[in-house]
Each structure stands twice: as C-alpha cells, then as structure tokens.
Amino acid sequence: QAVVTQEPSLTVSPGGTVTLTCGSSTGAVTSGHYPYWFQQKPGQAPRTLIYDTSNKHSWTPARFSGSLLGGKAALTLSGAQPEDEAEYYCLLSYSGASTFGGGTKLTVL
C-alpha cells in the first residue's frame, strides 16, 4: 500500500504565503491520482477545499489554490488569515483505493 507524505508542521505569518506538499511513495504524483485537500479544525469534521488537483468548491476561500509541483501535489495559501490555522490533509487515489497523508499542522503566527 502506498504511503502519502506531508510536512508535519508549517508556520506562516498573517498575510503571508505558504505551500503545503503531498508526495507518494510510488513516485511522482500526477493528475491521475486526483489529489484532494481537506482542512480540519479541532472538534470538527474535515472540510474539502480542493478536488482533482486544482478545482475549488463554492465554499473554498479564493486564497487557497491547488497544483502539481515538482512531482508532488501542492496546496498554496496566499494571504494567510488567523482562521486558516488548522490541520490539512491530502488524499490520493490509487486505482480506486484512497490514501490520506499524515496531515500538516499549519500555524498562523
């Protein structure tokens, strides 16, 4: 079973920009892995931010964007807000089976 890797923690200043990445033990992440990104705050269910690499839902703040970068999936936050402090998870699909990354704890400080 593939292992999906994320940075355990990152810190960004208010108004700053940060990029979270999502790698696969099987090699480069491609659009065929249909990368997803989720945000989870303490005591809440996850919320889907990005689907299929770079698509946003109607509820996704415009400051979040998704892409492929250097063989990984990436989530970029431009203009961080205090309310963006949360755990972020990526999800990759492997022929119908899905695997989450371990999560990135993002601190806005």
Place this chain on the structure above:
Amino acid sequence: QVQLVQSGAEVKKPGASVKVSCKASGYTFTSYYMHWVRQAPGQGLEWMGIINPSGGSTSYAQKFQGRVTMTRDTSTSTVYMELSSLRSEDTAVYYCARGDVVTYGMDVWGQGTTVTVSS
C-alpha cells in the same frame, strides 16, 4: 442542501461489532459513491473503504479486509458500516463522506460518530 446524518455514539466491548449508519439527503443517492473514514484520538484521517450505492459494490482498505462490511439501503438512502472483532485501537470517530464517481474523492462529510471500545 446535501446532508449526511450519522447515527449516535456507541460504546462497545472488545470482540463485539458495531454498525454505524449514514443517511443521505438533498441529492440522488445512487449517483455518488460513499466513503468511510476514521480518526483515532489525536491521529490523522484513515480511509476504510468505499461503497457504490447504485449496485452495492465495495472496495475496502487492506487493513480492514475481513473485518468491515459496507452496505446500503436505497429505499431509505442510507449506507451502513459494520466493523467486527473490535479492539481498543478501533476507538475513533467514524465519518461517512460522499464520493465523486470520477475522481473518487470526498466533497460532503457527515458529522462523525464516536465509537469507544472499552472493557
């Protein structure tokens, strides 16, 4: 609006089974997959498996094969996840989440069901 409403918290003894339900509303039940995901206390998200409500076909994560069963009732737009041979490590919040039939990933999530396994 699209909603997934899960059943209430459960407390089970080791070795027992638990069955969690997830009732869907606000969309065509058979047009989307349904995932089950769990999260142990202080841990990350763990994918358990997926069911296609249209035909009932399932795919389970290797870790749960033989211990998990996902079913659906199209008459009530409800999916079920049953986990057997419970052990303390199964203590977690269990989520259902609607899945896209092309990209597989989740868009709408249930509120979560806490399952506690304790003697």
